[in-house]
Amino acid sequence: MKFVIAGDxxxxxxRLEQLEEICADGWIFTGDLTDDPARISGWTAVAGNNDEYFGIKLPPMAIVDADNHKILVIHGHQFPAGTRHGQLAALAGKFGCDIVVYGHTHVPVIAEENGILILNPGSVYRSRDGKGTSYMTLDTAGPRPKAEIIRKKFQS
Incomplete structure (x- = not known):
């Protein structure tokens, strides 16, 4: 399965609606929508810290079945920066997930922790790494999932 992953x-x-034009089997959103969730009704979406602040009703986390993989989706603000990847990997393992997707930092990441693939698509709003806005694709076909960070200058 091919997924488009975006956040923040x-x-x-x-900008999320522009990503819906990409041919994919699913779309995953990592939180901080700060808009009406009905606008991204086709996405698996979770709440970010700003969504909670503005009263936007989205679940705190979700699990997506993808081929022979399970993906944990969470915003990530629940864990401190210094230990975030370890705690995300532990939480994913607790739910039998081998992939975890998070947001919050506005910095894209492809990493691995204790056998768990850890992904962050960055932000479609504002990058915090100085390299521009981004999203991610994930292909779960086969034994080893493949993720790619894509930098994109979005139309407002």
Missing amino acids: SHGYTR
């Missing part, structure tokens, strides 16, 4: 749009929902 902070009200720039039109």
Whole structure:
């Protein structure tokens, strides 16, 4: 299965709608929508810290079945930066997931911790690594999932 993964749009929902034009089996959103969730009804979406602040109703986490893989989706603000990957990997393992997708940092990541693939798509709103806005694709076909960070200059 092929997924488009994005996060931290902070009200720039039109950018997510642009990503829906990409042929995929599913779309995953890592939180901080700060907009009406009905606008991304086809996405598996979780709440970010800003969504909670503005009263946007999304679940705190979700699990997606993908081929022979399970993906844990969470915003990530629940864990401190210094231990975030270890705690995310432990949580994913607890739910039998071999992939965890998170947001919050606005910095894209492809990493591995204790056998768990850890992914962060960065932000479609504002990058915090100085390299521009980004999203990610994930292909779960085969024994080893393949993720790619894609930098994109979005139309407002």
